[in-house]
Amino acid sequence: MRNENSVLSHNPLRHGLRIGRTPEPCTMVIFGASGDLTSRKLVPALYNLARERRLPGGFSVIGFARRPWDDAQFRDLLRSGVNANSRNGSVDPALWSSFAEGISYLQGSFDEAQAYAKLSERLAELDARRGTGGNRVFYLATPPESYSEIIHQLGAHGLSRSPNGGWTRIIVEKPFGRDLMSARELNNQLLAVFDEPQVYRIDHYLGKETVQNILIFRFANGIFEPLWDRRAVDHVQITVSESIGVEDRGGYYDRSGALRDMIQNHLMQLLSLVAMEPPVAYDADAVRDEKVKVLRAIRPIYPNEVDHYVIRGQYGSGSVSGRPITGYRDERGVASGSQTETYVALKLFIESWRWAGVPFYLRSGKALPRRVSEIAVQFKTVPTMLFADMPLNAIEPNVLAIKIQPDEGITLKVGSKVPGQQQIRPVTMDFRYGTSFGVASPEAYERLLLDCMLGDGTLFTRRDEVEASWSIITPIHQGWTSGSALLSPNYEAGSWGPAAADEFMLRDGRTWRRL
Numbered sequence: 001m002r003n004e005n006s007v008l009s010h011n012p013l014r015h016g017l018r019i020g021r022t023p024e025p026c027t028m029v030i031f032g033a034s035g036d037l038t039s040r041k042l043v044p045a046l047y048n049l050a051r052e053r054r055l056p057g058g059f060s061v062i063g064f065a066r067r068p069w070d071d072a073q074f075r076d077l078l079r080s081g082v083n084a085n086s087r088n089g090s091v092d093p094a095l096w097s098s099f100a101e102g103i104s105y106l107q108g109s110f111d112e113a114q115a116y117a118k119l120s121e122r123l124a125e126l127d128a129r130r131g132t133g134g135n136r137v138f139y140l141a142t143p144p145e146s147y148s149e150i151i152h153q154l155g156a157h158g159l160s161r162s163p164n165g166g167w168t169r170i171i172v173e174k175p176f177g178r179d180l181m182s183a184r185e186l187n188n189q190l191l192a193v194f195d196e197p198q199v200y201r202i203d204h205y206l207g208k209e210t211v212q213n214i215l216i217f218r219f220a221n222g223i224f225e226p227l228w229d230r231r232a233v234d235h236v237q238i239t240v241s242e243s244i245g246v247e248d249r250g251g252y253y254d255r256s257g258a259l260r261d262m263i264q265n266h267l268m269q270l271l272s273l274v275a276m277e278p279p280v281a282y283d284a285d286a287v288r289d290e291k292v293k294v295l296r297a298i299r300p301i302y303p304n305e306v307d308h309y310v311i312r313g314q315y316g317s318g319s320v321s322g323r324p325i326t327g328y329r330d331e332r333g334v335a336s337g338s339q340t341e342t343y344v345a346l347k348l349f350i351e352s353w354r355w356a357g358v359p360f361y362l363r364s365g366k367a368l369p370r371r372v373s374e375i376a377v378q379f380k381t382v383p384t385m386l387f388a389d390m391p392l393n394a395i396e397p398n399v400l401a402i403k404i405q406p407d408e409g410i411t412l413k414v415g416s417k418v419p420g421q422q423q424i425r426p427v428t429m430d431f432r433y434g435t436s437f438g439v440a441s442p443e444a445y446e447r448l449l450l451d452c453m454l455g456d457g458t459l460f461t462r463r464d465e466v467e468a469s470w471s472i473i474t475p476i477h478q479g480w481t482s483g484s485a486l487l488s489p490n491y492e493a494g495s496w497g498p499a500a501a502d503e504f505m506l507r508d509g510r511t512w513r514r515l
């Protein structure tokens with residue numbers, strides 16, 4: 001007879017949810033703490049964790065940046081950041097005052113040896129005063145140009161190893177390189193000072209609840225996996241559309257573009273979660289082993305094939321939901337004849353037994369009509385038409401849509417008889433997070449900061465993953481710079497992207513989903 005216990009004990013998700021663990025006391029040092037990320041995302045996330053009693057006692061933050069602030073000024077700035085950005089509304093004064101006790105500021109340049117000596121002293125002092133036990137997280141929240149200097153200085157001051165048997169970890173924000181070569185170089189610099197298990201490359205999409213649910217959906221339910229391959233699936237569409245333009249980030253964005261800013265990281269991560277094989281365990285290496293195999297199996301797009309597999313666009317002026325949007329080239333920080341793409345659509349093939357011949361279409365753009373992220377798996381249609389008086393094309397294919405944001409949930413589209421008529425119409429079976437659970441999902445950064453403090457790298461990107469992803473993206477950029485026609489604004493803000501992206505799908509006899 002089958003032993004249920006042994007089945008359970010081999011369930012790879014058994015250890016997966018990690019509910020309610022609290023990390024050991026530690027200090028988080030945020031480099032670039034005067035920047036937007038700290039007050040908009042990092043500290044609101046830490047505050048929410050404190051509110052839910054998920055932070056360890058003695059938890060401390062050191063903000064390291066150039067501005068000549070003192071502790072009080074820094075705390076005030078963070079308090080307004082939390083007020084403006086916390087999902088829990090405004091700050092609770094009592095909670096804030098105990099949380100803020102652990103926050104201090106250290107003024108210094110990233111290349112100033114003395115500042116690191118002071119940092120070292122401050123860390124030792126916190127270990128003694130707040131019991132942080134030599135445990136540290138360094139967070140690189142600076143522009144990427146400073147990463148290499150900070151890593152070097154941390155190494156030179158012996159800060160990559162903890163005293164007193166504690167642990168040291170480093171979180172690296174995006175962008176992680178701008179092509180394969182620079183990503184490799186950054187990995188080499190990091191790994192000359194830290195060991196891979198100490199390095200946490202962040203991709204905030206992996207911290208989103210709906211993204212984590214992809215693995216639960218696939219591997220904790222028996223009914224979908226037998227359909228999850230080239231026999232049943234016609235194609236997959238992954239969309240991350242944004243209704244905002246580049247806003248005040250023109251300077252950064254113009255050097256990046258949609259392919260680097262969104263596809264290389266967020267969409268490639270979604271693709272690998274949807275396409276991966278079941279991991280042998282739910283732990284950091286087993287999951288990342290499978291994700292990296294997907295990336296390695298992607299058929300490369302060579303520079304001379306780029307126009308065949310990739311469409312790029314740039315928005316001109318227009319309006320989104322009645323709000324006027326300036327054309328990309330007129331945004332602050334953007335070059336007047338900029339060749340930077342604000343929209344990309346591409347087709348990838350994964351050359352594996354599971355996926356051979358199934359196209360994966362990815363698209364992402366700014367200044368589109370709505371903010372929507374979803375993964376849609378479209379199944380093959382029925383082979384013959386049983387219902388003779390209805391034309392075959394009256395039946396729409398089944399689509400399973402994983403809605404990442406907003407309206408988080410999963411829907412399955414099926415054909416159904418219209419009551420009282422000889423007609424088939426598509427209907428959806430819906431699961432919505434909001435109705436099923438009735439609680440707000442935590443912000444991505446809450447989960448990711450906590451996981452790093454717990455030493456769990458599952459939702460962070462490993463060295464080989466990031467390099468495998470750049471190996472796909474870099475030749476596309478090479479194709480654009482060497483051969484392609486020049487880019488000029490080819491879609492109006494508030495439209496669904498360039499007409500060429502629709503033609504690109506029509507050539508394959510398919511259409512983009514209407515979102």
Ligand code: BG6
Nearest residue numbers: 174204205242261262266373405
């Ligand atoms: C960031 C990009 O990584 O992700 C931004 O740099 C983009 O350009 C953002 O707007 C989108 O994230 P989210 O969580 O709002 O979908």
